[in-house]
Amino acid sequence: MSLFKDLQKAVTQSEYFNRLMAAHAANEVPTATWLSVVNIGLSISQYVSEALAQVDSLLTETFRALYLEEWQGLLDDAASDTDRARIEERFRINARNFYGIEYSAAQLQVARFVLTSVATAPTQTLTAGSIAGTPGNGLLWASQLEADLVPSQRAVVEFQAAEAGGNYNVPIGTTLELKSTFVGVSITNQASGAATKIGDGNAGLWVYAAQAGVSVQIVNAGASLPLLVTGDLGTLILTVQLRTDGGGVAQSTADEVRNAINAATGNPAQLVLYARNQGTGASVMSLTPAALPLAWDGGYIQSAGSDIESAQRLRRRCETRLDTIGGGGGLGLPPGLLGTEDALVFWGLATPTGYTASPVRWVRVLSNNKLGVMSGGESTIILASQAGAVAAADVSAVALNYENPRKYWGAINVASAALTTIPLIGVVHVRASSGKTLAEVQESVSVALANFLDVLGDEWSRNSSPTIFSNKLIGVVDGADPSAIIWFEWTGFVGSIVLSWNQFPAWNTSGMVYQYG
Amino acid sequence: MGVLSDYLLREIPRPAFLGGKRITAFLRSIAETGDYYAWRILSARNEWTVATATREALLALARDWNDRGFDRETTSALRAYLLTIIEQHRKKGTDDGIMAQFARIGCPSVEIVTELTLRDAGAVNPFGANVGFFFVIVKQPNPFSFTYAAWDGGGEWDDGTSRWGWFGSADDIRDIEDILRRWKPAGASCRFVIFDEDGTAGWNAAGLTGNYAQIPINEPWEIQTSGLISHYYNTSFLAP
Numbered sequence: 001m002s003l004f005k006d007l008q009k010a011v012t013q014s015e016y017f018n019r020l021m022a023a024h025a026a027n028e029v030p031t032a033t034w035l036s037v038v039n040i041g042l043s044i045s046q047y048v049s050e051a052l053a054q055v056d057s058l059l060t061e062t063f064r065a066l067y068l069e070e071w072q073g074l075l076d077d078a079a080s081d082t083d084r085a086r087i088e089e090r091f092r093i094n095a096r097n098f099y100g101i102e103y104s105a106a107q108l109q110v111a112r113f114v115l116t117s118v119a120t121a122p123t124q125t126l127t128a129g130s131i132a133g134t135p136g137n138g139l140l141w142a143s144q145l146e147a148d149l150v151p152s153q154r155a156v157v158e159f160q161a162a163e164a165g166g167n168y169n170v171p172i173g174t175t176l177e178l179k180s181t182f183v184g185v186s187i188t189n190q191a192s193g194a195a196t197k198i199g200d201g202n203a204g205l206w207v208y209a210a211q212a213g214v215s216v217q218i219v220n221a222g223a224s225l226p227l228l229v230t231g232d233l234g235t236l237i238l239t240v241q242l243r244t245d246g247g248g249v250a251q252s253t254a255d256e257v258r259n260a261i262n263a264a265t266g267n268p269a270q271l272v273l274y275a276r277n278q279g280t281g282a283s284v285m286s287l288t289p290a291a292l293p294l295a296w297d298g299g300y301i302q303s304a305g306s307d308i309e310s311a312q313r314l315r316r317r318c319e320t321r322l323d324t325i326g327g328g329g330g331l332g333l334p335p336g337l338l339g340t341e342d343a344l345v346f347w348g349l350a351t352p353t354g355y356t357a358s359p360v361r362w363v364r365v366l367s368n369n370k371l372g373v374m375s376g377g378e379s380t381i382i383l384a385s386q387a388g389a390v391a392a393a394d395v396s397a398v399a400l401n402y403e404n405p406r407k408y409w410g411a412i413n414v415a416s417a418a419l420t421t422i423p424l425i426g427v428v429h430v431r432a433s434s435g436k437t438l439a440e441v442q443e444s445v446s447v448a449l450a451n452f453l454d455v456l457g458d459e460w461s462r463n464s465s466p467t468i469f470s471n472k473l474i475g476v477v478d479g480a481d482p483s484a485i486i487w488f489e490w491t492g493f494v495g496s497i498v499l500s501w502n503q504f505p506a507w508n509t510s511g512m513v514y515q516y517g
Numbered sequence: 518m519g520v521l522s523d524y525l526l527r528e529i530p531r532p533a534f535l536g537g538k539r540i541t542a543f544l545r546s547i548a549e550t551g552d553y554y555a556w557r558i559l560s561a562r563n564e565w566t567v568a569t570a571t572r573e574a575l576l577a578l579a580r581d582w583n584d585r586g587f588d589r590e591t592t593s594a595l596r597a598y599l600l601t602i603i604e605q606h607r608k609k610g611t612d613d614g615i616m617a618q619f620a621r622i623g624c625p626s627v628e629i630v631t632e633l634t635l636r637d638a639g640a641v642n643p644f645g646a647n648v649g650f651f652f653v654i655v656k657q658p659n660p661f662s663f664t665y666a667a668w669d670g671g672g673e674w675d676d677g678t679s680r681w682g683w684f685g686s687a688d689d690i691r692d693i694e695d696i697l698r699r700w701k702p703a704g705a706s707c708r709f710v711i712f713d714e715d716g717t718a719g720w721n722a723a724g725l726t727g728n729y730a731q732i733p734i735n736e737p738w739e740i741q742t743s744g745l746i747s748h749y750y751n752t753s754f755l756a757p
Contacts, residue, residue: 004573007561011554019553023546029539041543048547052554059554063561067577098581319583322602326609327702338610338702342583366738368649368706374739374749376632376647379704409610410649410704463698463737498742 008064010057017049065090068315075311091311099318106164107357109305111141112192112208113176114273115155121184124149131179132159132187139168140179147276149185153262156192156208156274161305166386168305192273194295194302199286202279203254207261207294210273214238215291218257223248229260231267237291238271242284255281297393304394306357307386312454313349313361316461320346324407339408341365341379345461347407348381348414352397359394361386362417362457362504370413372501377410384417384457384504392416417504422468424449425492425511428477434484438514441484448480449507456505468497468505477512486517519552520559567599575599582606583699587692589622589660610702618696619655622689626656630720631705635754639722643754649705650750653697654720654729656713661689661730690732697734707734708750724755 024031024045034042064070071091078084095101113132117124126147133140141159149155161168176187193209198216207216213236220242227243240257242250252260254277261268261275272294320342327338339347348363362384369380383390383398390398399414401407430441452473460466470493477488492511499505525548526541535544564574572592579585579595582602586595598605598621608614612629619627631651635643644650655661697707710732711718717727725731733751740746750757 002573003560003571004564004577007557007564011557016550016554020546020550023549024543027542027546027549029542029546044543045547048550052550056554056557059558059561063565066565066581068581069577319581322582322584322606323609325603325607326614327607327611340609340699340701341703342699343609344703365703367701367703367736368647369736369738374647376644376706377649377704408704409702412704496744498740498744500742501738 008060008070010060011053013046013050013053016052016056017046020045020049061087062090065094068319071311071315088311091314095314095318099321101314101317101321103314104306104309104351104357106308107304107306108164109141109161109168110144110302111159111161111168111189112156112194112300112302113141113159114188114190114192114300115147115149115157115178115182116186116188117149117151117153117182118184118186119152121149121151121182123151124182124185126155126157126180126182130182132176133179134170135175135177139170141168145276149182150262151184154273155262155276156195158302164307165305166307169301169387172300189300191298192300194297195276196292196294197278198288198292199254200278201283202277202281203283203286204278205254205258205261205275205281205285206278207275208273209294209296210269210271211236212296212298214271214294214296216240216272216288216294217291218242218285218288220244220248220250220287227252227256227260229264229268231264231269231271233267233270236271238268240285242287250284250287252285253282254278254285257285297391299391299393303356304359306359309357310454312458316362316458317346317349320349337406337409339402341367341463344379344381344402344408344412347401348383348398350401352394352401355397358398359383359385359390360398362461364417364460364463366463366501369501370411371415379408379410379412380501381412381414382417382502382504383414384460388417388419388504388506390416415502418502419506420497420499420503421508422473422497422505423492423508423511424473424477426474426477426488426490426513428488428512428514429486430484430514430516431486432516434481436481436484438516441481442514444481444484445477445512446509448476449509452476453505453507460499460504466499466505468499470494470496519549520555521551522548524548525551567596570596585695587622588688589692594621609700614700615653615696618700619653619693622692622696623658623660624655625658628654628656630654630754632754635720635722640754641722644708644750645757647706647750649702650708650754651701651705652708652754653710654713654718655710656718657716659712661712693732694734698737706736708754709733709752720754724753 021031061074064074074087075084078087092103095103126143126149128143128146130143131140140162142162144158144160147155147157172189172191174189176189178185178187195206195208198205198207198218215236216238218240223244224246225241225244228241231238242252244250258275258277258281261272323340323343324346326340326343344365345363349358349360351358360383364382366380368374368376370378371380383395395414395416402412428441428445430436430438456466470490474488474490478485522545526545563569564571567578570578575592575595576586579599584602605617608617615629616627629651632644632648693710701707711725711729714728714730718729719726731752735746
């Protein structure tokens with residue numbers, strides 16, 4: 001074994017003990033008289049061997065953590081979650097020390113939930129800290145704001161996830177329920193616009209759009225007019241005409257306007273979901289110089305939840321770090337201007353401005369490519385999240401990572417990956433004598449497939465054209481729990497599946513059957 | 518003797534009751550075993566230091582910096598390269614960077630001919646006006662041998678003895694592809710590499726000239742789901 005390889009393997013207690021006993025023999029220590037297991041010389045030798053094995057283990061762990069390519073192996077070798085956490089902390093220290101890269105901590109999701117009160121419900125107040133969640137003992141969120149729940153009206157309320165993690169980014173339409181009791185109120189995670197500021201302070205509102213492209217204008221249309229809210233579904237403009245006195249002076253307060261918007265039905269309700277006061281609402285509502293566009297991102301997530309950055313993702317950022325200084329040596333250009341594919345991977349993984357964590361897990365850069373078509377001087381940058389696709393708003397935010405200063409040559413196109421389902425079909429034959437339940441084996445296979453997706457994602461990111469071989473999948477499943485799985489009787493696709501330019505794989509395991517024998 | 522043996526048995530005073538022959542022998546055994554651990558620590562330090570690392574460790578260090586070693590590169594050359602790693606990576610995305618990498622595999626003289634260069638030289642619609650397309654001429658001296666005559670005489674791609682008349686191995690091709698992927702700016706695309714056989718290879722506005730062997734290069738995404746690659750300016754900058 002080479003020195004380098006030798007240093008990657010800790011010397012065990014028994015190996016140190018054998019080495020120590022050999023030294024005793026060479027030094028004529030009378031070990032032949034150590035007949036009792038409680039002999040002090042024997043006991044001290046065992047203790048010393050154990051002490052050396054422990055510090056040797058620390059040495060090899062520290063040494064291996066210095067090499068990015070050893071990270072995965074170190075994690076695989078971790079004996080416990082505690083060990084794994086300690087090792088990952090070592091990675092983070094190395095990333096900070098050697099690459100100037102800070103890992104991304106887990107983030108709490110903030111969601112915009114829409115609460116709707118039926119006509120027969122009483123008027124109620126949702127206090128900050130009220131709980132919503134998925135049915136049963138599922139995910140929980142706590143409201144960040146107080147809101148009035150008025151019969152036949154809706155309210156959009158920001159809720160914060162109870163725990164950090166990406167699993168809170170559930171799809172639109174996920175069944176939710178209020179855990180705190182509010183009679184006649186339902187809750188959904190339908191798409192809603194983020195709060196848009198109209199006016200200022202006590203004379204202003206936060207307004208939430210109900211669809212894309214909505215604008216709001218607050219107007220003074222002349223003397224002696226009532227407060228009126230109208231909506232044009234053609235122009236998608238919601239117009240609030242303020243109540244005026246005989247002198248043409250606007251009289252409607254922000255709170256009155258809020259009430260009018262929330263109570264409106266018909267067209268206005270199709271344009272705006274909800275309005276709330278910025279301040280007390282006691283001042284006369286500010287006019288808008290023109291129709292102000294409301295924010296819309298097509299989702300309900302105010303701030304995405306995310307898991308702590310994985311070691312694999314951190315490693316990829318570390319190894320592409322040095323590519324970002326390119327372009328300054330040969331041509332005397334500003335560093336970073338001629339981004340290599342790997343440099344663009346680095347910037348694609350960076351956290352976009354305004355985000356607490358990046359929504360991107362993997363980045364693939366295609367040279368000479370405009371969204372799948374040959375195009376000289378252009379690159380296509382494909383972003384994939386842990387779940388596969390990346391939301392359009394997130395793609396736009398990440399695209400800004402490449403600007404100011406510009407970090408690429410030619411032109412770039414940034415796009416989300418498209419999920420491609422890879423069907424796994426066959427029978428997993430399990431040894432009954434293993435003592436494992438079929439559910440346990442299925443869980444092992446799920447973990448193995450998730451790990452394999454990490455491997456494929458890395459390959460995808462390195463621009464190797466990712467090919468999914470059926471034989472490889474069989475091997476992954478077979479190896480998921482070798483002591484329990486006899487074999488995986490594959491009846492799925494033959495040969496391989498080559499992913500096209502923007503495809504990212506997703507496993508479909510519905511065709512896998514688990515059985516004993 | 519070793520680090521711990523010297524220290525425990527020679528440098529620090531020991532009380533008389535630890536000075537007997539048997540106890541000294543016992544302590545020596547422990548100290549010598551500890552010396553092995555100390556040697557491992559010192560070895561680890563050496564392996565993580567470019568100036569003293571073995572080749573295997575140097576290769577791993579190179580990968581830490583998103584770089585690599587080559588089979589054709591000596592250990593001392595690899596070490597010298599890694600000692601200048603920051604300066605080297607400042608050349609990423611530049612012609613100088615690509616040329617420096619070719620030098621590492623024994624090709625010190627390389628010409629990079631871009632679409633713009635060809636256009637300036639009067640070539641008509643070179644590379645189909647695909648800005649950023651380029652080709653590489655690996656001039657003499659280079660470590661590859663050729664069967665130019667065999668190729669001219671009808672030899673085929675990978676006919677069992679040579680690849681399009683070029684005796685570089687498939688691993689050499691992978692090395693060259695990897696150099697180009699890592700070191701060219703994103704958006705640029707090398708379409709082929711020609712290897713000068715006898716000092717005559719070159720180009721003018723009308724095409725390639727002289728004696729050379731030629732290897733097509735494609736971007737990885739050009740591999741279609743069928744596994745095939747469509748030919749596109751892979752043998753000539755004038756004809757797709």
